[in-house]
Amino acid sequence: MANITLKQLRYFEALARHGHFGRAAEASSISQPALSTQIRELEANLGVLLFERGPRQVRLTPFGEDFAIRVRDILQRVDELDDLARIAQGGLSGRLRIGVIPTVAPYLVTTMIASLTGAWPGLDVHVRETMTPRLIDEIARGSLDTAIVALPVSEPALVETPLFTEPFVLVRPEAERGRPMPERERLHEMRLLLLEEGHCFRDQALSFCDMPAAAGRHGLDASTLSTLVRMVGAGIGVTLLPEMAVAAETRGAPVVVGRFPAPEPERTLGLVWRRTTPLAAQLQRVAEVLGAAMGARGRAET
Secondary structure: OOOOOHHHHHHHHHHHHHOOHHHHHHHHOOOHHHHHHHHHHHHHHHOOOOEEEOOOOEEEOHHHHHHHHHHHHHHHHHHHHHHHHHHHOOOOOEEEEEEEOOOOHHHHHHHHHHHHHHHOOOEEEEEEEOOHHHHHHHHHHOOOOEEEEEEOOOOOOEEEEEEEEEEEEEEEEHHHOOOOOOOHHHHHHOOEEOEOOOOHHHHHHHHHOOOOHHHHOOOOOEOOHHHHHHHHHOOOOEEEEEHHHHHHHHOOOOEEEEEOOOOOOEEEEEEEEEOOOOOHHHHHHHHHHHHHHHHHHHHHOO
């Protein structure tokens, strides 16, 4: 038991998370044989198997599942030691790992980095763009310090701080220019094009239209807002866009953009972080800086 190393625990956590030696080795930036050796040594030190090996994947044994819970807690506490050192140095410096959802990153990431490095010149900002469930998981595991997501996320272990609110607009084909804006109830009758499942913006659009999740499936879901606008321009259907994306995505496209009457559909973007992080006070200040900079930029883009 005395020979267990922190490196072995990190490799164990990667394998538990990926369930595959190759993917875990790639994520850990080591070779697959080296990872396998470290896992075998860890199991030998413990005197019990942590994984069931299969031809295509590995899975945790019952003991491995209990072990994983404690290992994740240990690794999180170790990562927080680095945060404590950064606080002791004064202010916010070094690396800040921040996640951003895909319906925000293309439009505001430049403003985000500029505002953060302007407020903290010594800050090294690392950006991770992916969907909300992955961001939440990576914050919980300690691989991200914070993330910009649509609120609420309703995770008890996370602090949520609103940054700004923005409305959604309706994008229709150019042929509909001059026609009145359809009422929300009429969107049921139209082919509403949406982002693929997993994007929170998809769920928000369906909620505004009072449509169940299955109602939005026409076999035409897209992975980006750019693709949605091009599909609308081709006359396939209509879509909703967040206000910040309008200028970038509709420039030159054969579409018409319309605003809904009040109360407009909208989303609130916010910053989330672990309740236990030593960086809580610094991240609150980060939220204030980002809220001012990104909210102003988002409104200016329309």
